[in-house]
Amino acid sequence: MPLYSSIFSATIPHILRHGKKTDYFTFSHLEAATSSCFLSFNHKNLSSSHIASVSNFEQIYSSHLMEEERQMVDVVSQPEEYSKELNVAVRAVQMACSLSQKVQDTLISKPSNNSKDCSSSVTVAGWSVKAIISWILSTCLRDDNISILAEEDVHTLSNTNSSELLETVAKTVNECLAKAPQFGVEAPESPLGTSEVLEIISHCNSLGGPSGRFWALNCDQYAVSLSLIKDGEVVVGVLGCPNYPMRKDWLSYQQSYHRIMSKLIPSTNRTLNEGCVICAKKGSGKAWIQPLIHVNEKFVWPNHAKQASVSSIDNLALATFCETVEKANSSHSFTDGLAHSVGLSNKPLRVYNMVKYAAIACGDAEVFMKFSRSGYKEKICDHAAGVIIIQEAGGTVTDVRGCSLDFSKGSHLEGIDRGIVACAGSTLHENIIDAVDASWSSSTL
Ligand SMILES: Nc1ncnc2c1ncn2[C@@H]1O[C@H](COP(=O)(O)O)[C@@H](OP(=O)(O)O)[C@H]1O
Numbered sequence: 457m458p459l460y461s462s463i464f465s466a467t468i469p470h471i472l473r474h475g476k477k478t479d480y481f482t483f484s485h486l487e488a489a490t491s492s493c494f495l496s497f498n499h500k501n502l503s504s505s506h507i508a509s510v511s512n513f514e515q516i517y518s519s520h521l522m523e524e525e526r527q528m529v530d531v532v533s534q535p536e537e538y539s540k541e542l543n544v545a546v547r548a549v550q551m552a553c554s555l556s557q558k559v560q561d562t563l564i565s566k567p568s569n570n571s572k573d574c575s576s577s578v579t580v581a582g583w584s585v586k587a588i589i590s591w592i593l594s595t596c597l598r599d600d601n602i603s604i605l606a607e608e609d610v611h612t613l614s615n616t617n618s619s620e621l622l623e624t625v626a627k628t629v630n631e632c633l634a635k636a637p638q639f640g641v642e643a644p645e646s647p648l649g650t651s652e653v654l655e656i657i658s659h660c661n662s663l664g665g666p667s668g669r670f671w672a673l674n675c676d677q678y679a680v681s682l683s684l685i686k687d688g689e690v691v692v693g694v695l696g697c698p699n700y701p702m703r704k705d706w707l708s709y710q711q712s713y714h715r716i717m718s719k720l721i722p723s724t725n726r727t728l729n730e731g732c733v734i735c736a737k738k739g740s741g742k743a744w745i746q747p748l749i750h751v752n753e754k755f756v757w758p759n760h761a762k763q764a765s766v767s768s769i770d771n772l773a774l775a776t777f778c779e780t781v782e783k784a785n786s787s788h789s790f791t792d793g794l795a796h797s798v799g800l801s802n803k804p805l806r807v808y809n810m811v812k813y814a815a816i817a818c819g820d821a822e823v824f825m826k827f828s829r830s831g832y833k834e835k836i837c838d839h840a841a842g843v844i845i846i847q848e849a850g851g852t853v854t855d856v857r858g859c860s861l862d863f864s865k866g867s868h869l870e871g872i873d874r875g876i877v878a879c880a881g882s883t884l885h886e887n888i889i890d891a892v893d894a895s896w897s898s899s900t901l
Pocket residue numbers: 477674676779780781782784785786807808809828829832835838
């Protein structure tokens with residue numbers, strides 16, 4: 457990429473210094489947005505008080521829908537179980553991703569050398585996403601007892617030393633919620649006070665478990681994932697990837713570059729390179745992918761949604777495998793050796809967190825393997841949405857013995873044997889599992 461090297465050399469060192477997966481940088485306000493939403497096909501199923509509707513959705517959109525979009529309407533408009541939850545969760549994740557994109561745009565346009573500024577922006581963005589998602593879920597689903605399993609301890613923010621942070625989070629949350637109509641959600645009547653923000657964040661205190669329902673949330677710069685878990689089973693999964701390039705050849709670049717590249721290389725179809733949200737409902741046999749909406753656009757459900765399907769490649773020689781970016785999180789030497797032994801000759805795709813699941817669900821990669829050091833317990837928030845999306849898109853996800861991942865044991869996946877393997881199809885999956893079995897005893901894992 458020599459053409460871009462001078463711009464990259466100016467921006468990349470900054471990203472490398474500060475652009476780790478958890479860095480959000482300064483949040484700047486979202487641009488003015490328009491109001492109203494398009495939901496009449498489904499509004500009977502929704503809590504109409506907070507989700508606006510236009511009655512002429514059918515006339516405006518149905519006649520123009522492409523076949524895939526029609527199918528999407530069929531899937532989400534039927535009064536099926538969890539349609540409402542899926543619909544609301546997609547909006548919540550869209551909003552969270554737009555906040556994340558905004559922060560990243562600020563990073564690119566106004567790089568800061570102050571790591572303290574950066575980490576405080578990360579913290580603000582993280583809490584703000586929790587608040588926004590909690591508020592949307594409880595308001596749109598009319599559920600005052602929303603329960604969310606997230607990674608941080610909710611009490612940190614109520615600490616008396618955190619009052620400045622709380623004020624900043626509340627400001628960010630209010631700026632973001634003021635744009636809720638852009639996503640088809642009514643904004644709060646008046647800005648939320650700090651105690652209300654604390655109250656909505658306090659719902660992020662679920663411990664998970666085998667019965668009842670709770671949401672699992674994970675957010676960072678590269679992925680925002682939200683899943684609904686009912687009686688230990690994942691029933692809805694939504695995965696937003698604000699940097700997903702939607703062009704396979706760009707995936708192999710460090711993800712922070714994508715947004716720079718998408719600005720440098722004009723696309724005839726902008727939606728092809730600026731992030732996506734993928735979602736699925738248990739048992740539907742389908743997953744859906746749609747672009748993120750951008751400044752001054754309205755979220756039109758199911759806007760440009762297309763069915764997401766895993767790749768049809770079932771030959772390891774042609775397959776691409778994903779693995780963790782950080783060597784500390786999964787043994788690269790073991791996966792390299794394994795890849796060599798099974799004839800996986802393509803370069804591994806190292807993308808952060810759940811972007812790996814997204815790559816498989818969209819057919820951009822075929823295999824994901826993660827072999828954590830012994831003693832590390834995987835968190836369910838880091839997998840739930842990705843697992844259901846891959847399964848509904850036609851793929852297979854298990855531990856290395858071929859057992860399903862168990863989301864009923866609290867905040868962590870207990871009893872995972874050796875590691876996690878996700879594949880586009882059962883043939884690939886069997887081959888990988890057999891190969892791991894054959895090489896495990898000689899490994900140092
Ligand atoms: N010591 C460890 N061993 C294995 N996985 C780890 C780990 N520490 C963190 N992780 C997991 O690996 C994820 C990051 O992987 P990757 O390198 O592919 O981005 C982390 O996501 P979070 O940062 O959301 O907790 C976490 O789920």
